[in-house]
Amino acid sequence: MRAMVLNASGSALRLDDHRATPPPGPDEILIRVRACGVCRTDLHMVDGDLPLPKLPVIPGHEIVGAVGAMGVNVTRFRKGDRVGVPWLGWTCGECQYCRTGRENLCDRAKFTGYHLDGGYAEFAVADARYAFPIPDGVGDLEFAPLLCAGMIGFRALRLAGDAERVGFYGFGAAGHIAVQVARHRHQAVYAFTRPGDTQGQEFARSLGAVWAGGSDERPPELLDAALIFAPAGPLVPAALAATAKGGTVVCAGIHMSDIPSFPYELLWGERVVRSVANLTRKDGEEFLAIAQEAGVRTRTTEFSLEEADEALAALREGRLEGAAVLVP
Ligand SMILES: [Zn+2]
Ligand SMILES: [Zn+2]
Helix, strand or coil: CCEEEECCCCCCCEEECCCCCCCCCCCEEEEEEEEEEECHHHHHHHCCCCCCCCCCECCCCCEEEEEEEECCCCCCCCCCCEEEECCEEECCCCCCCHHHCCHHHCCCCEEECCCECCCCECEEEEEHHHCEECCCCCCHHHHHHHHCHHHHHHHHHHHCCCCCEEEEECCCHHHHHHHHHHHHCCCEEEEEECCCCHHHHHHHHHCCCCEEEECCCCCCCCEEEEEECCCCCCHHHHHHHCEEEEEEEEECCCCCCCCCCCCHHHCCCCCEEEECCCCCHHHHHHHHHHHHHHCCCCCEEEEEHHHHHHHHHHHHCCCCCCEEEEEC
């Protein structure tokens, strides 16, 4: 099969067009990949921001495809079923986190496209217990960004509590989905983009943001919560300054540049700063149900498998509206 492979931290992906198609283990399905979303986490891997537990590795954890073969223990799916594979690829089921409904924090968790080869390839294997069936009526490309950007955005939104006014710092793949879910939940979204990105601000307003401006601006009203999707530490004090007493600032990315020191006054008043890490399978199921109910539509830009580095460059430079998706 053809696959885009990361051989070393901080290097470009390389095409391997003679890679052996992986055989599915007893609990696994073999998937013919039809689309795979490009996530900022992939960019952090390529840019050397994250430790890499497995090298070489095939990135990609927003996989949409069709089941081609199954291990002996798999009963959930049949050949030809359309499935989605998210970031959470395996958990131990035994640790204190797994036993208390927090498998997203499992010490031994394996993540797709990180510990496990992912979807930047023609075929991928995945543990069937962590894959999602995909409903009819939504295209492969359109569905892919729901599998991480959508699910993580949803978890971040929920961790922000019942906020009426929610700020989004960064309005990319996750933001453009979460704004639609927030609207459905009758929450008002204030979108902050890179200063001067009027096109991004227009995009946010077109999807229902009540206000959009640069991250250096103050919103017209204080926020009840803020979600930080952009990987920039200085946004934490900025978001705290824009958030009312008792509000929560949620850092939604896996990596962020250092947070500068800031006066305690910004945190005072029972403001909370927290991160969101990974997802549970339950989050995924709940999000997919609400996405369908809310009629969430995603904006995607298609790239071929061989164009993976180009897609990552477009993401790095903020040139994308919505999400990049690879089609092998
Ligand atoms: Zn992701
Ligand atoms: Zn565990």
